[in-house]
Amino acid sequence: MPPLRDVRAELQEIFRQVFDDPTIVLRDDMTAADVEGWDSVTHIDLLIAVERAMGIKFATAEMSRLKGPDQNIGSFIRLIETKLQAG
Amino acid sequence: MQSVTLTALQHDQELLHSYLQLDAAARRPRFAEFIGTLKGISQREGAHAAGAWAARAVSPLLDYSSLMKLRRFVPRDGADAASGRVVRLAILGGPTTIQLRQLIELFLAGEGIAAEIYEAEYGLFRQEILTPGSGLDNFGPEIVFLATGARDVTRLPPIDADSVAAQQFAETELADWMQLWETAQSRWNATLIQNNFEPSPERVFGHYTLRHPAARENYLIRLNAMLPEVAPAYVVLHDLYSLAAEAGAETWFDPRFYHEFKMPCGAECLPGYAHSVVSLLRSILGRSKKALALDLDNTLWGGVVGDVGPGGIKFGQGSGEGEAFLEFQRYAKELSQRGIVLAVCSKNDPEKAKEPFEKRADMVLRLSDISAFVANWNNKADNLRAIADRLELGLDSIVFVDDNPAERALVRRFVPQVAVPDLPEDPSGYIAAVARHRYFETTSFTREDSARARYYFENSRRKELAAGAPDLEAFLTSLRMKMKVEPINDLNIERSTQLINKSNQFNLTTRRYTLAEIRGIVDSPEWCTRTFSLRDELGDNGLISVILLRKQGDALAIDTWIMSCRVLQRGVEQFARNELVDLCRVEDSVRLLGTYIPTAKNSLVVDHYAKLGFSPAGSDGAETFWELRVDASATPLTHSIERDAPLA
Numbered sequence: 001m002p003p004l005r006d007v008r009a010e011l012q013e014i015f016r017q018v019f020d021d022p023t024i025v026l027r028d029d030m031t032a033a034d035v036e037g038w039d040s041v042t043h044i045d046l047l048i049a050v051e052r053a054m055g056i057k058f059a060t061a062e063m064s065r066l067k068g069p070d071q072n073i074g075s076f077i078r079l080i081e082t083k084l085q086a087g
Numbered sequence: 088m089q090s091v092t093l094t095a096l097q098h099d100q101e102l103l104h105s106y107l108q109l110d111a112a113a114r115r116p117r118f119a120e121f122i123g124t125l126k127g128i129s130q131r132e133g134a135h136a137a138g139a140w141a142a143r144a145v146s147p148l149l150d151y152s153s154l155m156k157l158r159r160f161v162p163r164d165g166a167d168a169a170s171g172r173v174v175r176l177a178i179l180g181g182p183t184t185i186q187l188r189q190l191i192e193l194f195l196a197g198e199g200i201a202a203e204i205y206e207a208e209y210g211l212f213r214q215e216i217l218t219p220g221s222g223l224d225n226f227g228p229e230i231v232f233l234a235t236g237a238r239d240v241t242r243l244p245p246i247d248a249d250s251v252a253a254q255q256f257a258e259t260e261l262a263d264w265m266q267l268w269e270t271a272q273s274r275w276n277a278t279l280i281q282n283n284f285e286p287s288p289e290r291v292f293g294h295y296t297l298r299h300p301a302a303r304e305n306y307l308i309r310l311n312a313m314l315p316e317v318a319p320a321y322v323v324l325h326d327l328y329s330l331a332a333e334a335g336a337e338t339w340f341d342p343r344f345y346h347e348f349k350m351p352c353g354a355e356c357l358p359g360y361a362h363s364v365v366s367l368l369r370s371i372l373g374r375s376k377k378a379l380a381l382d383l384d385n386t387l388w389g390g391v392v393g394d395v396g397p398g399g400i401k402f403g404q405g406s407g408e409g410e411a412f413l414e415f416q417r418y419a420k421e422l423s424q425r426g427i428v429l430a431v432c433s434k435n436d437p438e439k440a441k442e443p444f445e446k447r448a449d450m451v452l453r454l455s456d457i458s459a460f461v462a463n464w465n466n467k468a469d470n471l472r473a474i475a476d477r478l479e480l481g482l483d484s485i486v487f488v489d490d491n492p493a494e495r496a497l498v499r500r501f502v503p504q505v506a507v508p509d510l511p512e513d514p515s516g517y518i519a520a521v522a523r524h525r526y527f528e529t530t531s532f533t534r535e536d537s538a539r540a541r542y543y544f545e546n547s548r549r550k551e552l553a554a555g556a557p558d559l560e561a562f563l564t565s566l567r568m569k570m571k572v573e574p575i576n577d578l579n580i581e582r583s584t585q586l587i588n589k590s591n592q593f594n595l596t597t598r599r600y601t602l603a604e605i606r607g608i609v610d611s612p613e614w615c616t617r618t619f620s621l622r623d624e625l626g627d628n629g630l631i632s633v634i635l636l637r638k639q640g641d642a643l644a645i646d647t648w649i650m651s652c653r654v655l656q657r658g659v660e661q662f663a664r665n666e667l668v669d670l671c672r673v674e675d676s677v678r679l680l681g682t683y684i685p686t687a688k689n690s691l692v693v694d695h696y697a698k699l700g701f702s703p704a705g706s707d708g709a710e711t712f713w714e715l716r717v718d719a720s721a722t723p724l725t726h727s728i729e730r731d732a733p734l735a
Contacts, residue, residue: 017152020159041185044344048354049152063347 007080018046028074030069043067056083099124103140107254108496110509111148125160138162145197147362150356161196177228179212181239182351199367216267231271232280237307257309261317265616268322280367282327283311288336309547323367323530366525376526378480382489383433383440405450411514416451418518426536427527428458428543435462442703454712458543467494468501473478522619534719563727571731572621575609579618583633590649591688598647613638642678643671658726664699671717681713
């Protein structure tokens, strides 16, 4: 087993880079509405950055759903962890 | 007062400089620090200063996310237009173009090109062009980029169509595109950039696709082949098909991004796509690179020629590395044939540096391919400035290729206008390392392009020689002329006859002889013949002068004296006159006789014999006669030509 990654910390750093805000602190209950600048365009930048940094690929259906109303940072992190384990 | 501590600004600037002088691989771990420094600069010096630094870091070797970070610092929408004109560019997509537009903006800023960009909603390119009063119409573009692709083809032939039917479909399809181009051209006088179509690798017919004209990918290839035939000159074709092939199908055709976001290609292919389009924009605006300055040791061949000699360098057939260097030279040669000017910028002894070109028959590049050859022990920044001067090109027209990372760093730092691609350790990667930057895009090719290298070569050599040669005599000496003197023989009789029959200006008597007559002259004991072949620093001029003499008692009479005008004012006549005096002594003749018969074309030589020390010896109508007594007073005339080979 490879050592467990601190997905939350890595993701937080990606958020800070993509949204150009070094003060972002991720909480599980945060949604797109809670992050300034998280719109449909920066969402794609976020996906691209996460895929590259984590070495994973989102499925087509997951790509937009991540930003959907029933989703939050908690579910985002769990999805990444699932993919890392599967990979 | 002296201070050893740098100010915060100096410290920041040093960090930025030291980042920018590195290769991409060495920059990567320092990228975050670079971005942090830009933020500091932005706060203290303003967005404009930070933007200028950020623009210098834009590179097609960066990944998507890094480029997007740089983009925050780079001014957009022609905000930095104080310095020059602003290009009005419209991007009309089949697929979405948001990311592509952002990256095009960024690469344009990296090139220092100010642009105002109009971006259409995706899929509306036809309406935007064809509808008067559209957003595009109000914008009034100078350049329209049709960022379309295979999915924007509207007419696909039915699966059982034959070649004739497929051709009709293709013609109808392209007629639609032609209408778009013509409208854009007539309405806004716009130049267009038109993508071709990118067939996907998944083919319903498999390999049989090649045989079936209605197979989708076969049909797309047909369209691609027809595009350059139907596209007028104001339509610049952008080879999207090749971009997809370069990226690899799996990377390019990442269908998730199309299905979900209608993006044109996989995310990591977007920077390459944008950079490729910008390289065409650069070409349209006349800002492609014009010259390639090359290091020698370990760049054009393996090893150090000063140490191992021209025979010891790794080059050519026989070793893999040698072949890699050969391929790289071939690439440079092909660029030069296309009109890119080549220069050498090497730390070397100038004589030794030239030896491989002079002594190795297998060199692909010859000295005549190289318009400015600078080999010395000065620093390369100064030498590149000298090369730019000599070629009369701006530093920003030059690409400098050197295997030594220290030289690359020095040049990036001290002459940042010069483009300096990273070079891998392995020479097999050299071509790709240069080509990936698309420095030398062009939108046309003419005869002048193929002759350009020659022109720059000659002009530069003249400048080089003129610079070091304050007066004509010294100039002629610097040419290091060597003359081969021979009688007419089997090897040169045809060229001699040709010259005798076509020379009009430098021709004293304009007497024409057939090949058979010349052969008779050569075989006759009554006649003497001399031919003169000149070579010099600039090249081999070949056989450039012929003199025919006839024995007349105690004299040698010059029947014919012709010379090519290419070698006027080089001292060739003086050299030849001395040769004739020597010939008289060999033939026991005491006089040289000359005749000038004027024609409409040979006034050039009316004073020929007077200049060579002959005395007037009468005239017959317009004809004048001349005589030179070959005695102790007939001293040799001065010239700067060395005899090449002893007369047999």
